[in-house]
Amino acid sequence: MMIVSTLDELRTARLLLDGTLGLVPTMGYLHEGHLSLTRRAKTECKYVVVSIFVNPTQFAPTDDLSKYPRDLERDLRLLDSVGVDLVWTPTPEVMYPPNFQTWVEVEEMTRPLEGSMRPGHFRGVTTVVAKLFNAVQPTKAYFGQKDAQQAAVIRQMARDLNFSLEVVVCPIMREADGLAMSSRNVYLNAEQRKAATVLFRALSAAKAEFEKGERDAEKLRRKMEEVIEAEPLAKMQYVSCADYDTLEELQTVKGKTLLSMAVFIGTTRLIDNFVLG
Helix, strand or coil: CEEECCHHHHHHHHHCCCCCEEEEEECCCCCHHHHHHHHHHHHHCCEEEEEECCCHHHCCCCCCHHHCCCCHHHHHHHHHHCCCCEEECCCHHHHCCCCCCCCCCCCHHHCCCHHHHCCCHHHHHHHHHHHHHHHHCCCEEEEECCCHHHHHHHHHHHHHCCCCCEEEEECCCECCCCCECCHHHHHCCHHHHHHCCHHHHHHHHHHHHHHCCCCEHHHHHHHHHHHHHCCCCEEEEEEEEEECCCCCECCECCCCEEEEEEEEECCEEEEEEEEEC
C-alpha cells in the first residue's frame, strides 16, 4: 500500500494505477462503515484510493475541530488489511494554499436539513470533494448513505460540473442494536450510547406506519418526534420526510422518500435516515 501526502506525490503514484479506480473520501478515525465502502470499491474497480483529511472548511466556528477523533496509524493498518492500493493524507496547507479563494457551492439542495443547521458546511464539503475528484481522477467515488444529504449534494455537483465519474452511495452500516456507525459515537458514555438507539427506533416506528399504508408525511414526522421526545437524554434538532432526490419536504409520500433526523444525545450530535419506496 502506497501512502502519500503531497499533491506531486499523489500525481506520480496515480500514474502507476492504470485501470478503473475507486475513491473513498474519509476524514479518518475509520470504522466498519468506511471499510465497507473500500470493500465495495474493490469489487468494482481495479484499484482503490482512500483519502484521509479532516476538512476544516466544513466545520462551523463553534465546532471544536481539534477534538475531532484522529488515529492515523490505526487507520493505515485497517486500510492495509483490506487491500487498499493508495492512501492520500494531505495537510490543510496542501488543500488550501495561501490566498485560497475559490469555492464550489450547490445552492438549493444545501439550504434545508443539515444546511439550515450548519451554515457553510456544504460549501466546505463540495469544495473539498471537487478538489479530491480533480486530484485523484477516479472512475467511481464511494459515499455512505448515512450522510444522505451530503450524498445527494455530491451527486448534484458531479452532474452539474460534468465530472467524468460515477457517484456510488452505499448502505448504512449499523451496530447490532441499530445505531448507525459513526466516528462521533466514541463521544457517548454508556448511558448515552443506550439512549442513542432512539434514532433507529424513531425511524423504525415511522417506517412501520408507512408499511401499514400511511402516506401523510406530517403523520410520519410526528411519529418520529413522539419516539424521540420519549427519550429523556435526546434533544431533537429536526426530523424530515422529504423527496429523496430534491430533499423538498413532502405533504404526501410518493415514490422514493427520505426519512431523516438530527438528534443531540448529551453534547453529541447524531444523524440517521431511512429510505422508503
